[in-house]
Amino acid sequence: MAFPHRPGLLPAEVAFLCEMELVTIIPRQRLDRLDLLGGPTNALIPPQRATLPLWLALLLKRQRRINVLPPPWLDPENLREILELETTHFGESFTPAPALPALDVDPLQARREKSRSGLTSGVGGVVAPRLTDAEGRSLYLSPPFVASCTADAAPNALPYHYLEFSQLLLDAAPDDLQQPDTISNLLRDIREVRQAKMRRGYEAITDGSEGVNLDGVGAMEVSESRGFITDVMGGLRMIGASREAARREREQEERESGARRGAGRAYDGDEEDEDMS
Amino acid sequence: MSYYDVDAILTDAQKVPCTFEIDVPGLGYLDGNPGGTVKAGTKLDLPLWLGVMLAVSSGNNSGSQPLVTLDFPAPLQQRVINALKADPNSVDLRAQAPHFYALGARILDLFEDDEMVDVLTDTFRTRAAKIADHAHNARGPLTDGVDFLRGLDESERVVFKSAHEGPKSVKNWSQDVKKTNT
Structure with missing residues (x-):
């Protein structure tokens, strides 16, 4: 039997990927360096902060060996600000994800954008030095390699894994968060606002050819809506298949007649066409 | 569509009206007249796969007229198309x-009809938005809109199911997380 699941990640798989996010912790006990596949961790020495992958942090938290230092966006005040942004400033689109550290942003442009949208740093703000890989090409990081859940993450932007991350942290380490109940209420509000936007996005894919802007959508939200969106697109494609085939045929004919006309002048043109097909 | 796709097989089994262009001896059993001859001009409902085969083949000598001519099947006739144009949500597609x-897609492969492509696409779009609403409805689909949901065609049911499963599996996951921590 074929693989029983549809394409796309299940929520549990999304959460598994989320556990690769780095978090800042404050150890309560000493722990030597661990050689993990993803590289060695720092030795944990009590009052010093350290960053660990979320899965390890959750494990040690359950054993009461560490305290988690939640990222700044997981704070009632900042969540309230995000909710405000989500409802008023970005009425149609989703609030943008935190700026990627490697983005080669022109500082002038960034400042202009900032003054236009009236936002403080964080959202499209901080300009980091350009990252390069071993061969000197510029390198763009994406989650989970962006430290978007550590203590120095942007305070007013929701990272890619915000939903899973906050859920896992709320369940495993509520005592390390300020007012966990308020946080979970605010998160629920944010989620509802975003779900309503997704719902409007459904209308957009169904009422025209404009498409939906899904910038800033979280991993779990993608996992949630993927089935519906792909099914609708598949259905529309099935219905329009005959028209699409007719269009292809027409284009092919045009290209062939064009090639025939061109063949009189230069023989090369014909050869190029064959390469492309 | 895959060879073993049950939906594709069932689609091909739907009847389309065909008109025979020539006399066919021995095919009378299709018309409830075993052993007899199907006369030219006879109208018969044949399964799509058979009708298409007979309509595109032209016997042994090429260039002669096809054995049968196809007509639009009842679900795609102008009456239904007009109803869909008026209000896509009120038509019981499943009954059609x-x-x-x-x-529709199979028939449109055979007949070029731009207007029908437009109508079907619009219908699917409008209904998909409504399906999403019903699938996300917390009160469950049974309280209202039963008639609409009963009238969904097979591919719309798939859409409904996936629109329903997505949020449900996220919810299940978050409940699982809570369970493992308590």
């Missing part, structure tokens, strides 16, 4: 054909 859109 369980695989309405698949049938």
Whole structure:
């Protein structure tokens, strides 16, 4: 039997990927360096902060060996600000994800954008030095390699894994968060606002050819809506298949007649066409 | 569509009206007249796969007229198309054909009809938005809109299911997380 699941990640798989996010912790006990596949961790020495992958942090938290230092966006005040942004400033689109550290942003442009949208740093703000890989090409990081859940993450932007991350942290380490109940209420509000936007996005894919802007959508939200969106697109494609085939045929004919006309002048043109097909 | 796709097989099994262009001896059993001859001009409902085969083949000598001519099947006739144009949500597509859109796509492969492509696309779009609403409805689909949901065709049911499963599996996951921590 074929693989029983549809394409796309299940929520549990999304959460598994989320556990690769780095978090800042404050150890309560000493722990030597661990050689993990993803590289060695720092030795944990009590009052010093350290960053660990979320899965390890959750494990040690359950054993009461560490305290988690939640990222700044997981704070009632900042969540309230995000909710405000989500409802008023970005009425149609989703609030943008935190700026990627490697983005080669022109500082002038960034400042202009900032003054236009009236936002403080964080959202499209901080300009980091350009990252390069071993061969000197510029390198763009994406989650989970962006430290978007550590203590120095942007305070007013929701990272890619915000939903899973906050859920896992709320369940495993509520005592390390300020007012966990308020946080979970605010998160629920944010989620509802975003779900309503997704719902409007459904209308957009169904009422025209404009498409939906899904910038800033979280991993779990993608996992949630993927089935519906792909099914609708598949259905529309099935219905329009005959028209699409007719269009292809027409284009092919045009290209062939064009090639025939061109063949009189230069023989090369014909050869190029064959390469492309 | 895969060879073993049950939906594709069922789509091909739907009947389309065919008119025989020539006399065919021995095919009378299709018309309830075993051993007899099907006369030219006889109208018969044949399964799509058979009708298409007979309509595109032209016997042994090429260039002669095809054996049968196809007509639009009842679910795609002007009456239904007009109703869909008026209000896509009020039409019971399932009563028309369980695989309405698949049938439409097959027929549109054979007949070029831009207007019908437009109508079907619009219908699917409008209904998909409504399906999403019903699938996300916390009160469950049974309280209202039962008639609408009963009238979904097979591919719309798939859409409904996936629109329903997505949020449900996220919810299940978050409950699982809570369970493992308590």
